[in-house]
Amino acid sequence: MKFALATPALNTYPAAMAPWEPKAGGAEILRYARKADALSWDWLTLPEHLVMPAEMKEVMGSRWAESITAAATLMGATQRIHMLTYILPLPYRHPLLLAKQIATMEFLAGGRFTLGTAVGHLEKEFEALGIPFHKRGAMTDEYLAAMKEAWTSDTPAFEGEFVRFKDIVIEPKPVQKPHPPIFIGGNSQPAMRRAAEHGDGWIPWLVTSEDLPGCIAYMKSLPAYEAKADRFEILVTTTAYKVDDYSHAERGQTQIASDRDGVLREIEALQKAGATSVQVMPPRHDTLEQTLEWIEWYDDEIIPRFR
Structure with missing residues (x-):
């Protein structure tokens, strides 16, 4: 189990x-990132929205990082821990630009990056960026293929509906081979198919331990899954969000377990259901100091039980 x-x-x-x-x-x-780096956590997860539609500010908040900049900054401030974008909407960047950004970070930091990505879901964010919302699924599939071509070929060439290139050279190449791991987010069957066909892992966010076995059974039924089954990561958040999937309207109080028995129960349930990794949100402490103490406690008391 990874954390x-x-x-x-x-x-x-x-x-x-x-x-x-x-x-x-x-x-x-x-300070938080360096503390995690000194412990045994596997990844830091980095959120992203490039703009927030005004009508979503109340339910989603106004501050959202740009995750590539955040990853580069935190990779430069740490030595061991990996970064995971959670989640970067793939249609927002030209695939050659994103492939170059990631490869450059990898080159400088010795790998340590996992691309967590999905199609995106805020239509007005797409509108503000001038990107066709209803083509985001096809764009994502094509961009994934184009990025892999850029990362792995000495003479990359690609001909698609949304991106075309040839007669170019792109270096540096990523440190991780054949390319940085790609985890696909989303709770729908199309997202699961995309993860099985194009990804190295799946990162849903509103899927519970009760839901997980059925989702895994569906992915295992897909022909593309079999070849990667022994290395495919299924990373599930331990946070029990009480929100609607697309509106983000709260349906109750989101639960974040903080005590030893509660934390162990939730991880054991997810592991039994088929998760290979978990994403952990620290509880709502009043201060940073309390939060740092809690992630160190978790590292001492919880993580060793699942290694």
Whole structure:
């Protein structure tokens, strides 16, 4: 079992935000990242929205990081821990630009990056960026193929509906071979198919331990899954969000277990259901100091039981 740790203060999502986060800045986030790096956490997860539609500000918060910049900054501030974008909407960037950004980070930091990506879901965010919302699925599939071509070929060439290139050279290549791991997000069957066909893992966010076995059974039924079954990561958040999937309207209080028995129960349930990794959100402590103490406690008391 692997453990991904949510990075606080990069967004201000009301359902799970701690009281200290809105006033936190770079110094606090860097301190948090370095603390996790000194422990045994596998990933730091990094959220992303490029713009927030005004009508979503109340339910989603106004602060959301740009995850590639965040990843590069935190990779430069740490030595061991990997970064995982959770989740970067793939249609928002030209695939050659994104492939280059990721390869450059990898080259400088010795790997340590996993692309968590999905099609995106905020239609007005797409509109603001001038990207066709209703073509986002086809764009995502094509961009994934184009990025892999850029990362793995000495003479990359691609001819698609949305992107075309040839007679180019792209270096540096990524450190991780054949390319950085790609985890696909989304709770729908199309997202699961995309993960099985194009990804190295799946990262849903509103799927529970009760839902998970059926989802895994569906992915196992897909021909593309069999070849990667022994290395395919299924990373599920331990946070029990009480929100609607697309509106983000709260349907109750989101639950974040903080005590030893509660934490162990939730991880054991997810592991039994088929999860290979979990994403952990620290509880809503009042201060950064309390949060740092909690992630160290978790590292001492919880993680060793699942290694």
